[in-house]
Amino acid sequence: KQEVTQIPAALSVPEGENLVLNCSFTDSAIYNLQWFRQDPGKGLTSLLLIQSSQREQTSGRLNASLDKSSGRSTLYIAASQPGDSATYLCAVDGSSNTGKLIFGQGTTLQVKP
Amino acid sequence: NAGVTQTPKFQVLKTGQSMTLQCAQDMNHNSMYWYRQDPGMGLRLIYYSASEGTTDKGEVPNGYNVSRLNKREFSLRLESAAPSQTSVYFCASSEDWSSYNEQFFGPGTRLTVL
Numbered sequence: 001k002q003e004v005t006q007i008p009a010a011l012s013v014p015e016g017e018n019l020v021l022n023c024s025f026t027d028s029a030i031y032n033l034q035w036f037r038q039d040p041g042k043g044l045t046s047l048l049l050i051q052s053s054q055r056e057q058t059s060g061r062l063n064a065s066l067d068k069s070s071g072r073s074t075l076y077i078a079a080s081q082p083g084d085s086a087t088y089l090c091a092v093d094g095s096s097n098t099g100k101l102i103f104g105q106g107t108t109l110q111v112k113p
Numbered sequence: 114n115a116g117v118t119q120t121p122k123f124q125v126l127k128t129g130q131s132m133t134l135q136c137a138q139d140m141n142h143n144s145m146y147w148y149r150q151d152p153g154m155g156l157r158l159i160y161y162s163a164s165e166g167t168t169d170k171g172e173v174p175n176g177y178n179v180s181r182l183n184k185r186e187f188s189l190r191l192e193s194a195a196p197s198q199t200s201v202y203f204c205a206s207s208e209d210w211s212s213y214n215e216q217f218f219g220p221g222t223r224l225t226v227l
Contacts, residue, residue, distance in 0.1 A: 023212065043218040089156070099144050099146070099163065099207055099214070101156075102158075102172075
């Protein structure tokens with residue numbers, strides 16, 4: 001059974017710092033991996049989607065990498081800002097390729113001014 | 114575009130009551146999904162509809178039913194609510210079920226069952 005883990009559960013950094021969020025999964029047979037952002041009391045916003053054949057995706061200050069063989073993905077946030085404070089979730093589309101996402105529990109990021 | 118909308122935003126039920134959570138999307142997406150989010154458990158898939166006219170069970174379907182009313186709308190029904198169904202429910206949609214398409218989420222419904 002696919003399991004997705006995100007460590008750490010919470011992270012606090014000063015503004016301007018570059019940071020890395022980690023996501024690991026137990027079954028490397030995935031079709032894609034998505035990173036989402038969730039603000040308190042809100043829904044999820046898709047940040048980046050990496051296909052299984054890709055190594056990384058970039059959007060603005062965000063860069064996500066994928067290493068299927070090791071079962072790991074990282075989300076790199078450059079020059080963090082207080083507005084980046086949120087919970088970041090990763091999810092994998094497992095081997096059934098049905099769009100059924102399996103989520104990690106998230107990393108709650110606080111960026112201090 | 115409103116994206117994915119959900120009603121109601123909040124609901125309190127007593128044990129044994131029934132209710133239907135409504136979801137609609139205006140992006141002409143084929144696939145729709147229902148998740149629940151619980152502290153310490155993350156988001157878990159309840160049911161999904163890969164295309165209009167089809168539905169299938171996800172990870173935690175017990176106690177729920179769904180209806181794909183048309184291409185736009187996908188409802189989730191609790192026939193006899195239980196305290197264990199207290200959760201935040203999210204609806205999502207994607208262009209189709211293929212691996213190329215990201216999922217877009219609604220704002221959620223916060224349900225409390227007393």
